[in-house]
Amino acid sequence: MKFCSTCGAPVEVRVPPGDDRPRHVCSGCGEVHYVNPRVVVGSVCAWEERLLLCRRAIEPRRGLWTLPAGFLEQGETTAEGARREAWEEARARIDVRDVLAVYDLPHISQVQVFFRAPLLAPDVEAGPESLEVGLFAWDAVPWDDLAFPTVRWALRHYHATRDQPRLTPDVRTAPRP
Numbered sequence: 001m002k003f004c005s006t007c008g009a010p011v012e013v014r015v016p017p018g019d020d021r022p023r024h025v026c027s028g029c030g031e032v033h034y035v036n037p038r039v040v041v042g043s044v045c046a047w048e049e050r051l052l053l054c055r056r057a058i059e060p061r062r063g064l065w066t067l068p069a070g071f072l073e074q075g076e077t078t079a080e081g082a083r084r085e086a087w088e089e090a091r092a093r094i095d096v097r098d099v100l101a102v103y104d105l106p107h108i109s110q111v112q113v114f115f116r117a118p119l120l121a122p123d124v125e126a127g128p129e130s131l132e133v134g135l136f137a138w139d140a141v142p143w144d145d146l147a148f149p150t151v152r153w154a155l156r157h158y159h160a161t162r163d164q165p166r167l168t169p170d171v172r173t174a175p176r177p
C-alpha cells in the first residue's frame with residue numbers, strides 16, 4: 001500500500017503509538033490501515049463414496065487438483081462461502097454440514113476452514129476457474145497431482161471420519177517453510 005484509501009495521502013510504515021508492530025499509517029489523516037489474515041472456505045463434497053475434485057484453471061498450481069474452496073467474501077458466513085465456491089468452481093449444489101478441518105497457515109497469513117458437505121445431486125461441471133471437475137473413488141484420487149497439502153489433509157480426515165455422525169475437526173498448523 002502506497003496511498004491512503006481514505007484521503008489519498010502517502011502512507012508510511014511505522015509502529016503507531018501503543019502498538020507493538022509496524023503498520024501502514026497515513027501521513028495525512030493518520031488512519032492506520034490494518035492488514036489481517038484472510039479466510040479460505042471450502043468443502044469435501046461427496047456423492048455416495050465418490051469425492052468432488054476440481055482441476056485448477058488458474059494460478060497458483062494451474063492444472064493440479066483441488067477441493068472447491070476460495071476466499072471468504074465480505075458479509076458472508078463460512079457456510080455461505082463454501083456453498084458459493086462449490087457452485088462457482090464445479091456447478092455443485094451441496095449440503096454444508098460439519099466443520100471438517102481448520103488449518104492455520106501463518107507463513108501466508110491464511111486460515112482455511114473445510115466442511116463436510118454431501119452433494120445434493122451428482123451433476124457437476126467445470127466453472128470458469130476449473131479446467132475439469134470429477135467425482136473420484138478413494139483409490140482413484142490423484143494424490144500426486146493435488147494442488148496443496150491442505151487438500152490432502154482434508155481428504156484424509158474426511159475418509160478417516162466418513163462413518164462418524166459427529167466428527168472431531170482436524171486442527172493443524174502448516175509448518176513454516
Ligand SMILES: [Zn+2]
Nearest residue numbers: 004007026029
Ligand atoms: Zn489518509
